[in-house]
Amino acid sequence: MPEEPSKQASIPEQLAEILVKVLKPGGIGLGGGYGLWLLLIEHKVSEAIASTLIGFCFSYAGKLLEPIHKGNQQRLEKAGEVVNKKLDQFGEQAIAKLTLAEDRYFEAQAAECETCSTEGMAKISGIFTPMLEQVFVPLEFDGRVTFPGFSRSLEHLELLQSSGVSIWDLLARAKRDAIYSEIAILAWGGYGKTTLLRHIAYSLGRNKQPKEVTRYIPVLLLLRKYREILSQETPPNLPELIMQHHIPSLPIADLKMPSNWAKEMLEQGKILVMLDGFDEVPKAKRPLVARWLNDQRKKYRKSLFILTARPKAYNEQTSSDRIDFNSLLYVRNFNEPQRKAFVEKWYWCQEYYHHGKEDIPAVRKAAQDAADDLLKQINQRQELADLSQNPLLLNMIAMFHRRYPSSKLPKRRVELYQEICVLQLRDRPGARDLETWLTGDNDEYATAQVILQMLALEMMQQKEERVEQAVLLKRLEGYLKAQEESIAPADFLRQIEQISELLVQREPEEFEFPHLSFQEFLAAKEVVRRGEESLLYERFGEDWWKPVILLYAAQVKKPSTLIRTALSQGFKDLAYACFQETSKRIDADLQPDLAELNALREAATEVKTSRYQRLEELLSTQQWKAADKETYRLMITTVGKEEGQWFSSADLENFPCEDLRILDQLWIKYSSNKWGLSVQKRIWQECGSPMSYSDDWEQFCDRVGWRNDGNWLSSDDLTYDLNRSPQGKFPCFDGWRGLVLGLCLFSRAETCEL
DSSP, X not given: OOOOOOOOOOHHHHHHHHHHXXXXXXXXSTTHHHHHHHHHHHHTOSOOOHHHHHHHHHTTSOGGGHHHHHHHHHHHHHHHHHHHHHHHHHHHHHHHHHTTHHHHHHXXXXXXXXXXXXXXXXXXXXXXXXXXXXXOXXXXXXXXXXXXXXXXXHHHHHHHHSTXXXXXXXXXXXXXXXXXXXXXXXXXXXXXXXXXXXXXXXXXXTTOSOTTSOOOEEEEEEHHHHHHHHTSSSOOOXXXXXXXXXXXXXXXXXXXXXXXXXXXXXXXXXXXXXXXXXXXXXXXXXXXXXXXXXXXXXXXXXXXXXXXXXXXXXXXXXXXXXXXXXXEEEEOOOOHHHHHHHHHHHHHHHHHHHTTSOOOHHHHHXXXXXHHHHHHHHHHOHHHHHHTTSHHHHHHHHHHHHHSTTSOOOSSHHHHHHHXXXXXXXXXXXXXXXXSGGGXXXXXXXXXXXXHHHHHHHHHHTTOSOEEHHHHHHHHHHHHHHTTOOSOHHHHHHHIIIIIOSSEEEETTEEEOSSHHXXXXXXXXXXXXXXXTHHHHTTTTOGGGHHHHHHHHHXXXXXXXXHHHHHHTTOHHHHHHHHHHHHTTIIIIITTOHHHHHHHHHHHHHHHHHHTHHHHHHHHTTOHHHHHHHHHHHHHHHTTOXXXXXXXXXXXXXXXXXXXXXXXXXXXXXXXXXXXXXXXXXXXXXXXXXXXXXXXXXXXXXXXXXXXXXXXXXXXXXXXXXXXXXXXXXXXXXXXXXXXXXXXXXXXXXXXTO
């Protein structure tokens, strides 16, 4: 909106404008005058008045103009008073501008995120740590939005499902669409959530964001650092957290900002607040932190918020303390182009640094040859392709490949973790010819791993991700004594930290594993070593323990009891996930043991039958809407995703035929052949089997009742009535209807001969 015309400026104000024009070309030292110029113009102290400048220049023409000269002197004095008064009003904010404090903040936040500190194995002999932007590969998302109006939600859903959409695409829309002012990014460990936030913070800090994106002030807050502070009875508000805790922690000394800077920037909508790791807040304290976050969101609605978490930690909050962001993004698995991009960038960095930072043809060829070899191995083995869908595991595979270029890559996740442990505990000290306890005997590294396993299991039991040094040394003393080792706990800790780096000190006198997934692997390994599977039974319902249970199922010799126990306790999805994890090694490990193989197959049948009991109950009692939701839940968990995520084309093209038949048969049975996937497939074929968004696809949607008079219907607008609804209307997968279903699911139904 154009500004309203202001009143005529006074003579002193006009002369103040002249003073500013005189100062602008240079003066008051080293950019200070120009800073003053920008400040005055920004705050509109005076308007440019060309006529005054002309009069001022001629006021010294001669004695005939002496009275004018005296008058101008008086006016200059008054102009100086106006300038001085305005500067006093600006106070600390003016000082901040003149000393470029905000630019120093941008630089400090970028500096904190400059390196690619992928949590895990950052320092292996002969392997260099790249800069973040040298290897960063954009993530892709599944997503949903919560916004009034189904047509708008559908519009945004289509955007989130579109190929290649990035976080920057969403941030570019944030100013004009409130849906993208609050984004929750969900994924399990190792999927690059923290790396993504570091990339955003770095890009904004260095002003390298896409040109269509506003340059927000990035504030990256690791919730694990502040979880104790935020769960206090009277926690600091967001501006206080930024000013008193975040800014002092940045890697630029003496970074001073005006006392109200954070508050004013938040109120003006200039800050992008990024809160990383809601799942790293202990479960008992999450409601307090969620309540704090909701209060800050409401208070500073103009600013942007991004939150990362593991899915269950975000979704399991109660209604009173629930964080409910407008946009919910699930990180997709790395696809083949992303995998190729990362491996090629990563290997270029290794060769570049190895050759003294020379980017010459020989370096590029060596990098490409190594990348091609790694990618060839991954593409030829499905188990490696599955592993490389996780960015952290892909990074580990690349490090293993470079460290052992002639070795065969590990097949499974547990094997990869174990090889990394051997690399860090045995091979790395040996390669560096270090005289340590770890290399004193061939079995010492194995003993060291057992001690780390004991620590990892206890940390899981205590629900700890980090442990204070004094507590850690006390525990190590007990573990070493149990293993009849004479090394002092402090010496053991020093060697593990400095040589193997399987324990790291990210905060003073606080230690943790380099990534939570290592803690989970080692804890599972310890349960196997002890033969105490029953330790896991009482943990089936805890999200904290799910990765440990799956890693245990992947390596224990006889997992049938675990699967059946989970099933008997009602944890059907966990039992199914354990079977999926175990089935990856049936041919290799269990084929000789036919009894165990048969037991697993029986367990699988039992799991599948049990998984569909709830759906059958809902269908038999004609609770169609609830049955529709349950169908979606069963399908999305079958492909290994979380509720709220959507299907990729690959998910549907490879969906298990047996599960698809079970779903179809249940719907056919209880709808008297009116609803079901096979019914939808037949109607789809009658509409020309559309494989793109065309009139044929719309015709199909009109026939099954997903559209009415050209308008899409939300799940709440659908009629869940067997007598009044058309054939093929359900399942509609809890409203998750879309082109991917039409292109892939019904085609898969043809393949499976439904």
